[in-house]
Amino acid sequence: MIGKTGSGKSALGNAILKRKKFVSKPSADSVLTEIEYEVTDYRGKIIKVVDGPGVGDTRLDTQDSIKLIVSEMEQAMLMNPRGYHAFLLVVKFGARFTREDQGTVAFLKKLFGQEFVKQHCILIMTYGDLFERESEENGQTFEQWCNCQQGVFRELLSSVATGWCSLIT
Numbered sequence: 734m735i736g737k738t739g740s741g742k743s744a745l746g747n748a749i750l751k752r753k754k755f756v757s758k759p760s761a762d763s764v765l766t767e768i769e770y771e772v773t774d775y776r777g778k779i780i781k782v783v784d785g786p787g788v789g790d791t792r793l794d795t796q797d798s799i800k801l802i803v804s805e806m807e808q809a810m811l812m813n814p815r816g817y818h819a820f821l822l823v824v825k826f827g828a829r830f831t832r833e834d835q836g837t838v839a840f841l842k843k844l845f846g847q848e849f850v851k852q853h854c855i856l857i858m859t860y861g862d863l864f865e866r867e868s869e870e871n872g873q874t875f876e877q878w879c880n881c882q883q884g885v886f887r888e889l890l891s892s893v894a895t896g897w898c899s900l901i902t
């Protein structure tokens with residue numbers, strides 16, 4: 734899981750695992766500084782969920798932030814030398830998707846190649862409960878909402894594996 738501090742990576746990991754393995758709490762700083770993982774079984778398949786510190790940690794400047802992602806990726810690769818099936822890009826619904834977020838995607842492409850994001854990244858929007866509240870008022874479905882988005886978010890949507898934008902609460 735890759736995403737900004739507080740975007741809900743650990744909460745998503747816990748939702749996938751169906752148990753509270755990762756610490757998920759409100760904090761201005763990144764809760765996790767090391768890579769952590771947990772294994773679960775889903776319909777006979779073993780799923781390994783890997784959680785890491787947030788990108789855009791408020792305590793770090795850009796250079797240190799890049800160093801942190803590189804070292805996080807290194808740890809993640811060493812931990813699973815056979816590789817990963819999917820990277821979950823975690824974005825909080827309601828948060829502005831900024832150039833900085835776009836920078837993270839560009840950085841991943843640089844690190845793993847241009848096709849990487851299209852082939853291996855799944856965009857997950859957390860805070861689905863906030864979306865549902867809005868949706869109750871304006872009647873818009875998540876799909877309709879995605880189709881209305883412009884700018885950087887639209888670019889991100891079209892750069893990840895098609896059809897893989899999910900909403901979780």
Ligand SMILES: Nc1nc2c(ncn2[C@@H]2O[C@H](COP(=O)(O)OP(=O)(O)OP(=O)(O)O)[C@@H](O)[C@H]2O)c(=O)[nH]1
Pocket residue numbers: 736737738739740741742743744745756757758759760762763764765785786787788859860861862863901902
């Ligand atoms: N309402 C709501 N709160 C959420 C959701 N997902 C996460 N949260 C809350 O947001 C806060 C941050 O969530 P985390 O899971 O710790 O976020 P994180 O991305 O792991 O943060 P770092 O480990 O610090 O990078 C916690 O208080 C969660 O309970 C969601 O879908 N809806």
Ligand SMILES: [Mg+2]
Pocket residue numbers: 742743744755756757764765784785
């Ligand atoms: Mg976390």
